[in-house]
Amino acid sequence: MTTATATAVHSPQQQLAPGVSVLELLHEGHRINVYDAWSTDRGCRVVAKALRPDHAGDLKGARQLRAEGRVLRSLNHPHIVRWYETIREPSPVLLLETISGFTLSALLEEHERLPIRDVLHLGLHLTSAVGYLHRQGWLHLDLKPSNVVADAGRAKLIDLSIARRPGRGVPGAGTRGYLAPEQSLGHQLSAATDVWGIGGVLYESIVGEPAVPHESGTSTATGQRPGHLIAVPATLKTRRRVPPDVAQMIDASLRLDPAQRPAIIDFATVLAAALGINQVPHVR
Structure with a gap:
């Protein structure tokens, strides 16, 4: 406790x-x-x-x-x-509801990183959940390992405390180290903002470190100094254990320009293909 x-x-x-x-x-x-x-x-x-x-x-x-x-x-x-x-x-x-299992942050603290196959399944669950949120007109805006609970191969998103409709954001509203650049700056927020969030969670699950380094123990903050998170994350493409198409998709999701990030359906398609799954969960 x-x-x-x-x-x-x-x-x-x-x-x-x-x-x-x-x-x-x-x-x-x-x-x-x-x-x-x-x-x-x-x-x-x-x-x-x-x-x-x-x-x-x-x-x-x-x-x-x-x-x-x-x-x-x-x-x-x-x-x-x-x-x-x-x-x-x-x-x-x-x-x-009470959810059995552990937060992804607790799993990463214990194991440092996840097996690639587990990351692929995690990604499919996140793209399915976030795609559904978007169809309902909401953005999550706080995608991070501590807001994902995993148990017996199933992941669930928790904490929708800052979920909102697309539109201009408040500078720095979210969690330090997990803000998309446009979130940090208070620019227009869209589905691409959550694509960054999914990419960041998968990146950390593979590498064992956040895509954008940040101080440990930081929490949700509003109005933080906007410039300090605008950095290009290190790419995954050179990591041999990651399927090339998956590495390329995660790298693309972490592009600084939201217009250059992939659509969630494309993200899910690549993850499913890497698992040998023909039918992609509906995430449009």
Whole structure:
């Protein structure tokens, strides 16, 4: 369990809302904490996202929870975390399904990198989930290893807290080290922004290091100094264990100019071909 000050987290057995009690802290955030919790009404464990006790009156955090709930409520996809309920009173609490397995960041911390075949399957799951998001009119904008949970060969996207419609972004809104250049600068955000995110996750899964080096322990930030992430990632094309077409596609997804990045359907087609799969999941 993550160590934290008493005022920053709810204690085990403490109620987040009527019928929802804390079992364990999963993640302590700047405004919002994530808990393993028990729902009496549902008779099962749930993942609960709630404001930190020392941020009980945080209007921005409350809006963020309600907004994420509205997005997730409209979605139904096997590779995206499932929404159960948004409790509004006395303070917003978001209830989500409990997912078995480990975050990709935890797997990479333990194993450093993944087998290529696992990376290819991961890529297919991500392109399927993100392609679905795009068809619903949303961008994820925070694709990174800690927002992917993997178990028994299946990956799921979690944390849609900054998902939004395409359009001009806020400079630096997202996570340091995982921002597409246009995200860092507050330029126009589009499907290509998430293509960068998918490429970055696959790159790190293959290499064991982020495509764009960043300080460890950094978290979601808004308004960070925009110039420091505008760097060309090292290419994968010289790595012998990566199928050439896959390496070329990942490298293309990390191009600085979003107009030069591949479409998600093309990304998925190359990944499927490398696995010998003829039918590509619908990701347009």
